[in-house]
Amino acid sequence: MLRVSGQEYHSMGMSSLKLLKYVLFFFNLLFWICGCCLLGFGIYLLVHNNFGVLFHNLPSLTLGNVFITVGSIIMVVAFLGCMGSIKENKCLLMSFFILLLIILLAEVILAILLFVYEQKLNEYVAQGLTDSIDRYHLDNSTKAAWDSIQSFLQCCGINGTRDWTSGPPASCPSDPKVEGCYAKAKLWFHSNFLYIGIITICVCVIEVLGMSFALTLNCQIDKTSQSLGL
DSSP states (O other), X not given: XXXXXXXXXXXXXXXXXXXXXXXXXXXXXXXXXXXXXXXXXXXXXHHHTOSOOSOTTOTTOOHHHHHHHXXXXXXXXXXXXXXXXXXXXXXXXXXHHHHHHHHHHHHHHHHHHHHHTHHHHXXXXXXXXXXXXXTTTTOHHHHHHHHXXXXXXTOOSSSSGXXXXXXXXXXXXXXXXXXXXXXXXXXXXXXXXXXXXXXXXXXXHHHHHXXXXXXXXXXXXXXXXXXXXX
């Protein structure tokens, strides 16, 4: 029966530690770069303001702000993961783990709330869109938002051209039977639901893997410290 000497056991432990350390480092480095790209794209959208504000009650809810927020969160979490792994710092690794856990729980809670309050959300969105149509000729930001949506989705108004009491704007398609943007947006969501679901599941799996790597590396650091008598 083969026995592993203490020196060989220590060497195996150090090899495992190095492998985990660099896997977690490059894993987070990739996400940090993705976060930088999202942040830069969000700043670009804010500077050029191509999409404007659609919901007057929530003026900060713009595509640029969403990209900036998501990009900043990814950068902070990935930075903790990078530094915690490469420096073998248990405090940073546990901070990385806790932040990932909070993000994962927030995503689950958000999904449950969207499912439970789907009808109320639909009513709120419909009311917000109606208010924004009334502000189309009064606010340049709202006008830019509607023009962008109608051009992108090839739709007109909320439920059709009749929503524009003073006549449809130039961004509406010329077809008089064109669909409303609300129905077109829901149709786009349902037709891409599979891809959205796959992306969501992949994000959750990546978060769980990141948490697992962080915990495993944390435990491996403890074992290596004990074997060295630290």
